[in-house]
Amino acid sequence: MEEIKPFEVKDCAFISIATGIRAQTLRELRDKLSSVHPGSIYYHFWGRLLLPRFEESEYNNDFAAWVYRQLQDPILAERLAVIDPSDFSDIEDLRQELIDLIEERLDELEYIPWAKSDHQFHFIRAQIVVFDTHHRIEDPKELASVVPNMTLGSIFYHFIDARRRTPEGVDDFRSWLISFGDKYDDLCSQLAEIDPYFTTLSVLRDKLTEVFQTYFKEEN
Numbered sequence: 453m454e455e456i457k458p459f460e461v462k463d464c465a466f467i468s469i470a471t472g473i474r475a476q477t478l479r480e481l482r483d484k485l486s487s488v489h490p491g492s493i494y495y496h497f498w499g500r501l502l503l504p505r506f507e508e509s510e511y512n513n514d515f516a517a518w519v520y521r522q523l524q525d526p527i528l529a530e531r532l533a534v535i536d537p538s539d540f541s542d543i544e545d546l547r548q549e550l551i552d553l554i555e556e557r558l559d560e561l562e563y564i565p566w567a568k569s570d571h572q573f574h575f576i577r578a579q580i581v582v583f584d585t586h587h588r589i590e591d592p593k594e595l596a597s598v599v600p601n602m603t604l605g606s607i608f609y610h611f612i613d614a615r616r617r618t619p620e621g622v623d624d625f626r627s628w629l630i631s632f633g634d635k636y637d638d639l640c641s642q643l644a645e646i647d648p649y650f651t652t653l654s655v656l657r658d659k660l661t662e663v664f665q666t667y668f669k670e671e672n
Contacts, residue, residue, distance in 0.1 A: 456631050456632060457593075457631075458588040458589055459584045459588065459589035459625075459628045460498075460584065461587040461588070461589065461598070461606060461610075461623070462580060462582050462583060462584055462585060462606060462609050463582070463583040463584075463585055463605040463606045464502075464504065464582045464606070464609040464611065464613065465502065465580070465581050465583075465585065466495070466499060466502045466503055466578050466579070466581075466610060467577075467578070467579040467580075467581055468495070468499070468503065468576050468577075468578065469576065469577040469578070470574070470576060471488065471489065471492055471574075471575045471576065471577050472578075473574075474572040474573060474574050474575065475572060475575075476566055476567050476569065476572045476573075477564050477565065477566040478519070478523055478525070478528075478554060478557070478561075478565045479523070479558065479564050479566055481515070481519075481554060481573055482551055482554040482555060482558070484575060485490045485547060485550055485551055486551060487549075487556070488575050488609070488660075489577050490543040490544070490547070490653065491577045491578050491579070492575045492576060492577045492578070493500065493543055493546060493547055493550070494517055494543060494572050494616075495567060495576050495577060495580055496513055496514040496574060496575075496576070497512075497513045497514075497535075497537045497546070497577035497649075498578070498608075498612065499514070499576070499578060499613070500512070500514075501604075501608060501652065501653050502604070502653070504606050506667070507658045509533075509593055510533075510642075511529060511533045511603040512533060512649065512650060513532065513535065513537075514573075515550065515573075516529045516530075516532035516533040517529075517568075518573045519532060521571075521583060521594075521624065522567035522568070522571045522573070523565035523566070523567055523640045524566050525557070526564070527557070528553070528554070528557040531553050531557070531640075531644075532550070532553060535549060535550070535553075536647065536649050537649060538612075538615070538647060538648055538649050541621065542616070543616070549650050552610065558630040560635075566641060568601055568627075578602075580609075580613060582609065582619055584601050585606070586638065592628075592629060592632065592639075592668075593668050595625065596661075596664040596665045596666045596667075596669075599660050599661050599664055600657070600659065600661045600665075602657065604653040604657065605653060607626075607630065607653050607656055607657045607660070608653055610623060610624040610625060611623045611624070611646075611648055611656065611660065612648050614627065622644070623643065625643055626640045626643050626644065627670075638667075639663070639667050641665075642663050642667065643660075643663060646659055646663070
């Protein structure tokens with residue numbers, strides 16, 4: 453049997469990069485979305501989790517928040533707000549969903565909503581920087597004690613960002629547990645049920661902690 457490598461605990465941070473791309477009308481937002489770098493779409497959905505915001509928004513992505521506040525279109529804002537990016541296999545599918553919803557709304561409107569020139573939508577691109585903590589986990593049972601002490605950056609990197617990195621499109625915990633065969637199938641199923649989007653990283657860490665601690669306590 454091939455030797456199973458230890459779980460390498462990493463940490464990460466976001467660097468925000470201005471793209472210079474802006475939109476002032478709903479039509480411009482649709483047009484720019486069709487060609488903007490995928491890292492920008494990723495940022496405007498997931499950035500709020502890693503980057504501190506001075507104001508709390510009732511909307512979970514920047515597109516919905518801008519449409520509501522600057523275009524004053526609560527109908528489209530609500531449609532955009534319920535999008536869960538974790539439901540999409542890749543950024544391109546997510547991009548198309550955004551475009552489809554905006555085009556649908558454009559067909560319904562008699563005039564094109566626009567924002568004041570100083571309230572345009574600024575597309576920001578995310579650059580993720582990864583740090584090696586040099587912490588290694590040899591036995592899955594250790595997850596019960598290690599996860600509660602992970603930084604929020606580690607939680608983001610291993611449970612969210614991993615989904616666009618791993619061949620299976622799953623978080624790093626499941627990707628590692630799968631290498632043990634079917635031994636941890638039930639644990640993987642429990643992890644798969646956790647939605648990482650409509651929450652905060654601290655709450656997400658608590659949920660993961662509960663799953664790991666409950667599972668390995670029952671196993672013992």
